[in-house]
Amino acid sequence: MNILDKIIADKRKEVELKKAVVPVSQLENSALFKKETISLAEALRSSKSGIIAEHKRRSPSKSVINQDLNVQDVATGYENAGVSGMSVLTDGKYFGGSLEDLLYARASVKMPILRKEFIIDEYQLLEAKAYGADVILLIAAVLEKAQIKQLSQFAKDLGLDVLLEVHNEEELQKSIMPCLDMLGVNNRNLKTFEVSTDISKELSEKIPDDFVKVSESGISSVEAIKDLKKYGYQGFLIGENFMKTDNPGQSAADFIAQLDR
Ligand SMILES: O=C(O)c1ccccc1NCC(=O)[C@H](O)[C@H](O)COP(=O)(O)O
Numbered sequence: 001m002n003i004l005d006k007i008i009a010d011k012r013k014e015v016e017l018k019k020a021v022v023p024v025s026q027l028e029n030s031a032l033f034k035k036e037t038i039s040l041a042e043a044l045r046s047s048k049s050g051i052i053a054e055h056k057r058r059s060p061s062k063s064v065i066n067q068d069l070n071v072q073d074v075a076t077g078y079e080n081a082g083v084s085g086m087s088v089l090t091d092g093k094y095f096g097g098s099l100e101d102l103l104y105a106r107a108s109v110k111m112p113i114l115r116k117e118f119i120i121d122e123y124q125l126l127e128a129k130a131y132g133a134d135v136i137l138l139i140a141a142v143l144e145k146a147q148i149k150q151l152s153q154f155a156k157d158l159g160l161d162v163l164l165e166v167h168n169e170e171e172l173q174k175s176i177m178p179c180l181d182m183l184g185v186n187n188r189n190l191k192t193f194e195v196s197t198d199i200s201k202e203l204s205e206k207i208p209d210d211f212v213k214v215s216e217s218g219i220s221s222v223e224a225i226k227d228l229k230k231y232g233y234q235g236f237l238i239g240e241n242f243m244k245t246d247n248p249g250q251s252a253a254d255f256i257a258q259l260d261r
Pocket residue numbers: 003004054056059060061062186190216217218219237238239240241
């Protein structure tokens with residue numbers, strides 16, 4: 001079984017357990033559930049940097065990245081640096097994240113926040129809303145076309161933006177549908193961990209212009225972003241490059257200063 005299949009198998013069990021412990025009504029009655037969301041797609045359309053900076057403690061491909069920081073400091077640092085949005089990994093087993101991380105990030109910043117999770121069930125979208133997310137990720141590699149349609153429509157009904165992630169043309173072709181806001185190309189093959197921004201470049205012309213294009217993973221240089229902008233990308237999801245430093249906010253600020261030069 002590859003890592004993605006393992007993550008999804010665990011996620012199915014986790015979601016069923018959570019449903020038994022925290023009823024939907026509890027999520028719907030939370031204060032944040034009623035909060036208006038902020039659109040990441042809009043922020044990316046109007047923003048110069050387009051950086052979506054991620055909070056990521058560890059990962060299956062890199063093991064530990066940084067376990068010593070608190071999420072509020074990371075979030076505030078990113079916002080002060082001028083990123084367009086933040087991504088918070090909420091998976092515990094493989095990434096060391098949690099829904100509490102999302103809650104603390106939400107309490108610290110006003111910018112759009114993406115719940116970075118392996119979404120397979122509407123329940124997780126209710127959780128995303130209840131814990132303060134503005135955006136959710138759907139991964140085409142683990143969802144049928146009908147599920148993408150159902151989950152993205154449910155997210156839109158909750159006022160959440162939808163970022164749909166693909167890694168090849170087949171995933172892209174099955175995923176193009178109106179209720180998505182952003183189309184992300186993951187430069188990391190989640191089955192082999194191979195990383196190359198060439199896949200973002202290859203798929204760029206096949207993504208219709210009405211979607212905001214986001215390039216995800218393995219981005220560590222300003223030159224890579226300048227290059228990807230030529231292919232129409234407006235969003236750039238960066239995790240490890242900032243999180244591996246002692247001060248991710250400062251690292252993002254230095255990066256954005258170079259982009260502006
Ligand atoms: O990062 C991994 O190793 C990984 C493995 C399996 C599934 C997902 C994985 N990452 C999630 C992400 O999409 C990245 O955290 C995100 O795009 C940022 O990537 P990076 O800038 O390379 O940290």
